[in-house]
Amino acid sequence: MRGTAAAGVSATALLAGCLTGGGDGGDGNEVEVLHGWTGGDGADAASALFSAFEEEHSDVPTNVRPIGGEGNQALDQVVAQRLQSDEPPSSFAGWPGPNMLQYEGVLGDVEEEVWEEAGLKEAHAPEVVEICQGPDGYSAVPIGSHRMNDLFYNVQVLDDAGVDPDSIDSFDAFVDALDAIESNTSAQPYVNGLAPWIVLQFWAVTMLGTQGYDAYMNFIEGDGDEAQVRAAFENVEIVLSDYLNVDAAEIGFTEANQRIMAGDAGFIHQGNWAAGAYGEDFVYGEDWGNIQFPGTEDMYGLHFDSFLYPANNPSPDNTHTFLRFAGSETAHVEFNRLKGSIPTREVPTDRFNEYLTQTIEDFSSAEQRPPTIAHGLAVPQSTQSQLEEAISNNFADPYNPSAVASEFVSIV
Amino acid sequence: MLELIAAVRSDGTTGDTGDDEDERSGRSRWERLRQSDFVRSAPFWGPPFLLMGFFVYAAIGWNFLLSLTDYERFQGPDYSNLDFGMYRRMLDDPTFWEATQNTLILLIVFTVACLVAGLLLAILLDREVRFGRGFRTIYLLPMSLSFIVTAQFWKWMYNSQFGIINEFFGLFGLGPYGWLSNPDLVLFSVIFALVWQFSGYTMIVYLAALRAIPQDQYEAARVDGASTLKLYWRVIIPQLKPAMVSASVVLLLFSLKAFDFLFALFDGYQPRKGADILSTMMVREAFARSQWAYSSAIAIVLFLLSLAVIAPYLYQQHRQGNL
The missing domain is CATH 3.40.190.10 (Periplasmic binding protein-like II)
Incomplete structure (x- = not known):
């Protein structure tokens, strides 16, 4: 009987411990x-x-x-x-x-x-x-x-394709460069993952580059023009459907970025954490370079x-x-x-x-510093999650620019 | 002693007053209660009962209460205004219906496929093939791997560019297919990967049941002229029903909470279109949108689905006297 009482006491103590354990908030002085x-x-x-x-x-x-x-x-x-x-x-x-x-x-x-x-x-x-x-x-x-508005590239791939990165001053010129890589090299013209946040970020920089700063700011402030949103998505579709690696849905941006480093791909758009991965052996100016996404040359994607x-x-x-x-x-x-x-x-x-x-x-x-939509600075977290869901439902191969644009405007 | 007093009193041979009788009767009841099995065994079942009650059932009750509030973000729930608003919102939410549909497809197809694959493997191994023990270990091995590992593994297998599955189809001039990107294929790609991981488990359950069947039943069927197919179909498989039922319950319950596999496969709370299930939607609503009440309502639906799965099993066990 004494044994059972002891078991009961231990269980009660365990219960009390569980109830009072809580988080480790420190001693009231420590900065956690x-x-x-x-x-x-x-x-x-x-x-x-x-x-x-x-x-x-x-x-x-x-x-x-x-x-x-x-x-x-x-x-x-x-x-x-x-x-x-x-x-x-x-x-x-x-x-x-x-x-x-x-x-x-x-x-x-x-x-x-x-x-x-x-x-x-x-x-x-x-x-x-x-x-x-x-x-x-x-x-x-x-x-x-x-x-958030850098476009990174592999110097050798662009050289082999005969592309001068400094001449890419419009979205059409960017598509021409992608075409040249596809035609003249064995490298993938554009590489990335296809996670919803990556597509959202790419849409945002395309919106800034092709529709302008005001169109983007109006959108994030809830006054977006559906035609402009759709036009940006149509441009995104051109790149993703014609020039993106076929396994984009199965890889993340880290693996995609490694293909830039390996010389297997021409361009990647990411936040400039991508550059942090290049390390000392992949030299800036010699092995890789960056331009601003065409149309955002005077901006700093914030x-x-x-x-x-x-x-x-x-x-x-x-x-x-x-x-x-x-x-x-x-x-x-x-x-x-x-x-x-x-x-x-x-x-x-x-x-x-x-x-x-x-x-x-x-x-x-920079003349303008538009806040990023894919990282909490432009819209609340719940709105961002809904935008990502809209992309996942309507714009992740197959691509439906009209449907996703309509959803985007109704969400924000 | 108390029993003796009670017995004497019932004979009516004593001259005690009514108050004394009441007092003794009360004492007697208390003593009987104290000596009962219920109280004497309480130190054994009491602590786990309290722990289970608090951490499981009270938590479910609290979750239900939360689902009746409008709790979102971090302002704390307001329990003064409870209603079924979140459940009404659910009915109007196309994402919820799509996730429910996907959950049910996953539930049924995954369970049936696992049961069939496990049965076939178990029958093959039961026939004393060479290296049977080695094969048993190989088939069971995926079960021991973490979902994080197997999800990454299948991501490579399904890769559209260099994945072995597309390479295989390529031999026949087919593909490449977007196994994880095509909305029409993605759920079945997930199910196939999960069947690979779980069929070893069903194989072991079936194998244990097969080994329990006396050898003379095989011999009797052979003497009667039964072919191998008939032997299994008519004699052996009907005896595997209890194993099938218990394996089904485990598989069905697992398929309701296949969250971690999908989370690892799609690197986040938002699976590709066609692969969203209730558990991923629940976590997304909670931790990506801070919609705690809505998420709790989805959790209650998942709980009811679990009950619907396990209740018939418990009822059957009860009828058989196993509970």
């Missing part, structure tokens, strides 16, 4: 940061960032938790569970802008303690400052930007990552210290030079490679 940079250049960049923070603020204890997973899905899931159970981390990596709408009511405002105290409003680009403001105030601090500040913060003072650091010149240099992204503020460029230095200059001189 969740992020999704678990591999490659992202992991190196995150490591450099937090090392620099610990060096500069050795008195602030940190608990950095990388959470891997395709497209930050695992990170987002953990964040959602922590926020729902009212056990937020000190900060987490996430997209700012409309993406923050999903967190309305659970993010805090750091305008005074971070943005004003560290002078970040004056330091960062105006579009960036504006996008960091959400329904709960200034809840985000930028850490680095990827360019994507940026940020750290978000949850309300009911477990370590408010130390989190403010961390976020002030995240927006600083030191943090932006340490993080971005390794991540293959660029700072959203002015910094010395001597520690950046040639390609990133050029991108930093383009960021400063």
Whole structure:
């Protein structure tokens, strides 16, 4: 009988343990940061960032938790569970802008303690400052930007095809270049994956390039012209149906990008994280190059990552210290030079490679910086998911530009 | 002692007052209850009962309650206004109907194909073929692999450019086919891959049942002049019904939650058109759109489908006295 009582007590203790275990919110002083940079250049960049923070603020204890997973899905899931159970981390990596709408009511405002105290409003680009403001105030601090309107190419493939990349100044010229690669080489003219977000991103850059900045901005603001949306999709269809690798549905952009590196393909459009994969043996200018997607030469397709500040913060003072650091010149240099992204503020460029230095200059001189639709900056997360579903249903081989355009206009 | 008192009282030979009788009666009931099997066994079944009740059934109940709210994003659910709005929304949602249709196709085709493939493999192995043990291990091996691994594996197999399946069809001048991109093919490509992974499991279940059939039944059928086909069709397969039923339940329940395979195959919450099932839709609504109440409603539909699968099995077991 004593044995059974002991079993009962242990079970009760186990139950109590399960009920009170909860999340690991730290000791109320420690800065717990969740992020999704678990591999490659992202992991190196995150490591450099937090090392620099610990060096500069050795008195602030940190608990950095990388959470891997395709497209930050695992990170987002953990964040959602922590926020729902009212056990937020000190900060987490996430997209700012409309993406923050999903967190309305659970993010805090750091305008005074971070943005004003560290002078970040004056330091960062105006579009960036504006996008960091959400329904709960200034809840985000930028850490680095990827360019979204680059078109990367393999130099040798274009040479063999007799294509001069600098002459590609219109969508038709781009199609001519693809034709030339197909006719004159054995390489695939255009390579990519066919995941809905990749197609959404390609549509967005085609919309910007062929229909113009205003047409794109009107669309994301809910005043899109269906004819322009359809026209952009028709252009996308030309590239995807005639020049894309046949196994696009079965590969991701990483594998697609490897074909550029192997000389098996001519062009790829991606955020400029694609360039981060090229490494030292695949040399900028000699082995690979980039142009802006035709029609977007004066634009900088704006994507940026940020750290978000949850309300009911477990370590408010130390989190403010961390976020002030995240927006600083030191943090932006340490993080971005390794991540293959660029700072959203002015910094010395001597520690950046040639390609990133050029991108930093383009960021400063761009006439327009349209926010990316496939990464939370242009539309809320739920809208983005619906747009991806519309693509999956109507524009993923077979392609139906009319149906998807109609759905796009009704969704946004 | 209490029993003795109760017995004496029932004889009517004592002069106790009514209050004493009540008190003794109460004590007697309490003592009987304390000594009953129910209470004495409580330390054994109580903790698991409480744990199961809390973590499984209370969670299902809470999930149902959530599905009656309008809970979205992170504002917290409002339990003051409960209705069936999410279920009405479901009825008007074409994505839900498409996912339901795909779920049912997956459920039926996958289960039947697994049962047939498993049966054929089990019969072949039961006939003492050479290297039978090696084949048994080979057929069972896919079952031990993670879905993440097998999804990547099948992605390569199905690749339109260099995948072995298209290479095979190419030998006959066919293809290449977009096994994972063509909306008309994609669900069957998924089912084929899942059958590959699970037919080893059904094979083992059938094989165990086949080995339990006495050898003299085979011999008797042979003496009666039954061909091999007739032997299996008339004598052996009818005796495999219990194994088939239990394997079916496991397969049916699995097919309702084939989320992780699809997630790995399509790198996210949005499978290709034609392959969306209720479980992928449920996770997408929750974690890509923060539609917690709607997602809970889809979860309840999945739960009801699971009940519909398992209830006949439980009823049959109950009738046979196994429960």
